[in-house]
Amino acid sequence: MVLLLTLAVEQVVNGLFLGAIYLLIALGLSLIFSLGGIVNLAHGAFYAIGAYLTIVLSPALGFGGSLVAAPVLVAVIGLLVERFLFRRFYRADPILSLLLTFGLAMVAEQALRMIFGAPPLPYAIPQALRGQIFVGDFVLSRYRLAILAAVIVAVACVWFLLQRTTFGRVVRAGVQNPDMVAALGISLKPYMATVVGLSVGLAALAGVMLAPISGVHPAMGAEVLTGAFVVVVIGGLGSFWGVVLAALIVGIVRGLMVLVYPGFAEAAIYALMAVILLVRPRGLLGERILRFE
Amino acid sequence: MTQGSTPKRPLITRSLITRRRLVQGGLAAGAALAMPGLVRAQGAPIRIGHLTPRTGFLGPLGEYAVMAAQLAAEEINAAGGINGRRIELLTEDSVNPQTASGKAERYVERDKVAAIVGEISSASALAIGQVAQRGKTIFLNTGANSDALRGQDCKRYMFHVEGANSMYVKAVGRSLTEGGLVKGKRWYSLTADYAFGHDLLRVAKVFMQGNGGTFAADELVPTDATDFSAYLIKIRQAKPDLVISNLAGNQITNFLKQYAEYGLPFPVAGFGFDTALAWGAGSGNFAGTWPCLWHHKVDTPSAKAFVAAFTKKYGKPPENQAWGDYNAVKIVAKAMADTGSTEGPKLVSYLEGGAKFDVQKPRPAYFRARDHQLISEMYAITALPADKVKDKWDLFTSTPAIPGPNEDMEVLAPTAEEAACRMEG
Numbered sequence: 001m002v003l004l005l006t007l008a009v010e011q012v013v014n015g016l017f018l019g020a021i022y023l024l025i026a027l028g029l030s031l032i033f034s035l036g037g038i039v040n041l042a043h044g045a046f047y048a049i050g051a052y053l054t055i056v057l058s059p060a061l062g063f064g065g066s067l068v069a070a071p072v073l074v075a076v077i078g079l080l081v082e083r084f085l086f087r088r089f090y091r092a093d094p095i096l097s098l099l100l101t102f103g104l105a106m107v108a109e110q111a112l113r114m115i116f117g118a119p120p121l122p123y124a125i126p127q128a129l130r131g132q133i134f135v136g137d138f139v140l141s142r143y144r145l146a147i148l149a150a151v152i153v154a155v156a157c158v159w160f161l162l163q164r165t166t167f168g169r170v171v172r173a174g175v176q177n178p179d180m181v182a183a184l185g186i187s188l189k190p191y192m193a194t195v196v197g198l199s200v201g202l203a204a205l206a207g208v209m210l211a212p213i214s215g216v217h218p219a220m221g222a223e224v225l226t227g228a229f230v231v232v233v234i235g236g237l238g239s240f241w242g243v244v245l246a247a248l249i250v251g252i253v254r255g256l257m258v259l260v261y262p263g264f265a266e267a268a269i270y271a272l273m274a275v276i277l278l279v280r281p282r283g284l285l286g287e288r289i290l291r292f293e
Numbered sequence: 294m295t296q297g298s299t300p301k302r303p304l305i306t307r308s309l310i311t312r313r314r315l316v317q318g319g320l321a322a323g324a325a326l327a328m329p330g331l332v333r334a335q336g337a338p339i340r341i342g343h344l345t346p347r348t349g350f351l352g353p354l355g356e357y358a359v360m361a362a363q364l365a366a367e368e369i370n371a372a373g374g375i376n377g378r379r380i381e382l383l384t385e386d387s388v389n390p391q392t393a394s395g396k397a398e399r400y401v402e403r404d405k406v407a408a409i410v411g412e413i414s415s416a417s418a419l420a421i422g423q424v425a426q427r428g429k430t431i432f433l434n435t436g437a438n439s440d441a442l443r444g445q446d447c448k449r450y451m452f453h454v455e456g457a458n459s460m461y462v463k464a465v466g467r468s469l470t471e472g473g474l475v476k477g478k479r480w481y482s483l484t485a486d487y488a489f490g491h492d493l494l495r496v497a498k499v500f501m502q503g504n505g506g507t508f509a510a511d512e513l514v515p516t517d518a519t520d521f522s523a524y525l526i527k528i529r530q531a532k533p534d535l536v537i538s539n540l541a542g543n544q545i546t547n548f549l550k551q552y553a554e555y556g557l558p559f560p561v562a563g564f565g566f567d568t569a570l571a572w573g574a575g576s577g578n579f580a581g582t583w584p585c586l587w588h589h590k591v592d593t594p595s596a597k598a599f600v601a602a603f604t605k606k607y608g609k610p611p612e613n614q615a616w617g618d619y620n621a622v623k624i625v626a627k628a629m630a631d632t633g634s635t636e637g638p639k640l641v642s643y644l645e646g647g648a649k650f651d652v653q654k655p656r657p658a659y660f661r662a663r664d665h666q667l668i669s670e671m672y673a674i675t676a677l678p679a680d681k682v683k684d685k686w687d688l689f690t691s692t693p694a695i696p697g698p699n700e701d702m703e704v705l706a707p708t709a710e711e712a713a714c715r716m717e718g
Contacts, residue, residue, distance in 0.1 A: 007526055014522035119353035119612070120546045122575025122685065125554060132556050139529060141522070141554050213554050214519055215546040215573055217353065223519060258523035263486060266515055 006137050011255040017144040019251020020151035024206040025224055026231035026243050027158060028199025034175045034238040035188075035195055036090045041101040042081075043203050043228065044221025045108035050074050050204025051211040051220060052112060055123050063126040067150070067208050074204035075197040082196040090192065091178070105221065112218040120215040147209045154205060155244065158198070162240060171195060175238050176287075230273050236286020245284055338381035339374075339635055341366070341625060342400035343618070344393060344421060345411035345436065347386035350516070350542035353569055354413055354614040358435060359384050360607050361615035362410060365622035368602070375629045382622070393417035394424055401428035407635035408433065410621040413614070415439035415489055422451035429637035431644070433625060435617035438565065439492050443664040444712030450637060452644055452665045454621045456586050457712070458489075459496040460705040462564045464671035464695050465584035466500050469562055472582075474535045476505040481533035481559075483524055483548065485541040486513040493539040493564050509533040514540065521548050525555045538563035538581075542570070549574040549581075569612045571688055577679040579688045584673050587616040587653060590691055591672070596653035610686050620652050655694050661706065664714040668702050670694035 025047060032040050053070035054063070061069055085104070089097040129143045162168035173181050174188045181188060206224075214220070227250070235246030250269055257265040276284060343362045345355040366382040374380060383404060387393035393412065400406045401424060409425055409432040412418040418437035425432035426448045434442065434451060438458045442451070456464075469475050480501060484490040494511065501508070509531045512524060528536055536559050540548055545563065549570075552561065561581030568588055571579045589600045589610040599619060603611040611619070627650065629635055632643045645665070649657040658669035674689040682688055696704045 003530060007523075007530065010526045011523050014520070014526075017522075018520055117353075117609075118347075118356040119569040120543055120573030122573055122578070124550075124575055124577050130554075139526065139555065143554060144522075213547075213550050215543040215550070217543060217573070219348075219350075219352070223517070255523060258518075258520070259527070262518070262523070263513060263515060266517055 011259045015251040015255020019247040021206045022231045023247035024202045025228040028202045030232045038097040042104035044225035045105045046200040047203040047207040048221035050207030051216045054208045054211045070208045071201040071204040075201035078197045078200035082193045109218045120217040123211045125212040236283025238287045239285040242285030336378045338379040340381045340406040342406035342409045343384045343411045344387045351413045357612040357615040358618040361619035365619045369626045390416040390420040394420035397421040397424040408625045422448045425450045433621040435621045447714035449716045454667045458493045461584040462496045463705045465673045468673040478534035479509040481509045482511040482537035484539035521551045536561045545570040546573040550578045553578040576682040579676045582675045585613045
């Protein structure tokens, strides 16, 4: 019993870590969808590009340097994609942006395959973050704890940006009622561009963080994307705290299910989503968004 | 080696394939125009159909397979082809068993290939084997491990360059026995939860119990699992004498990376393996003892020549999957040259007749008539500690070839009792 409890506590921490990675990806997905109406199936590709950039940049900048540089570079790519592609599809039929981003994801994956090859590339945990932390009978990975802390900082910054700045107020108003924002004489275009850049930058940050403990290969983006979508759906569109809550729940449920019944860990997430959608069709903390109802 | 379940995107892959074929056709035509001197061979080219997964979690290995098959075809053509006829290598992404079956059908019916080479997934290999059997076209399996393909599902026209799961288990089992890790020891095994893993676990269990070991636990891991932390903390609590991986594809890389992250002290071994996955884990993460049919450090003249040619062409050493496809193409060419024929039945009796092939190992290899398994030596490799690693490809030390020079070549292969094959047709 005590043993099981120890395992459960350790696994909750591991689940939180996983949830934190999902959170970084899901936050951006949610933002891009609720503001621009674009279902970004290429979001996982930006995550993969982030991981590959880590490998490219690390010899010069180290892991710490890539943690900053890779997301910034990916954000720049995101700005270009927004300017030349996404911008044509805002508030259009979602099926169009769905096809566009699906194609974009395939192009990105194939490009990574052509440049770096299909086999996974090696990348190790930086020396300073290696090792384990023992708390009594618990063992925790030093790296995962450090990453968890970094995610909390990053998410806090996003929260501050959205809730406490003029920029955030306009974005939130745009999510609720873009026509009213336009009527007030504010163009949403620069805001949209910034949101896309920020969102894909966050996805790239997740890619950098996972590179040392997961295989870096061209299809890695597709691996995380469905999980991130589930988080967005459970949390509810347009809600910052909804996504945070959902990421934590998904991470913990998944972590504990792996402990109890591994074969069901993946399915459990979808079962959870089904139940929540039955009870609350808008997700846990989903707000009413006129455009999509 | 390692095997596939079902990759998921036939729609996209089909369009990519057409383009890839187009580009390859264009390149081949361009090369032929640019270097007329190389095209000395006369007569219609002999078509060989290559079929292997390029997408999904077996894609990385499939990429090596295609590179190696192309290298082999180029070398054969540069040396004058098969009795003066050039080889024309067609390549396709087999994607999943249904697609593999359809594409094999097209190779046989429309393209009139003289042989099919390739595949990694056992399910797809079975599907291709059935098509080959109907079309009386030989199929050389280069990467599918399931024992069943050599046993209950064996086919007259299907030959296996890849080793069977039980051969892998016996090869690394020797190292484990010598290291005192079997008798009276407790194993904790993680197994990929699909046909390949189940088959591997079954033969692993037979070996372990036959040699006096027990399971601390054996866990099935879903093939889409990327986070192993839960298993690692359970392993830590169970304190086994040995951690066994029956995982597949990229899972092995993830597992090794996270095993290093949690710093568990127990030795690691695995029964299924590909060097690309060790290279993907990298120095400091790669650990344990693993089996393979061949690796780029094998020290024979023909192995060195193969490694040099491959490295020159592609800028990296060949993976063990590359070995399989390279040799399969060479074996097909030799069979056609020696028999002076591209007829399926003649090639089958030639291959069944015990012809010997240099497969870049100390002793020549041959196909066993009973189950069409290529009988050749294997190796067990062990990870070097991080401070002994000198470059990113040379992460391990290897045993000498198993079986040793004074042993029977067939000691690793499944016995008639272990796998009964009844061929028809």
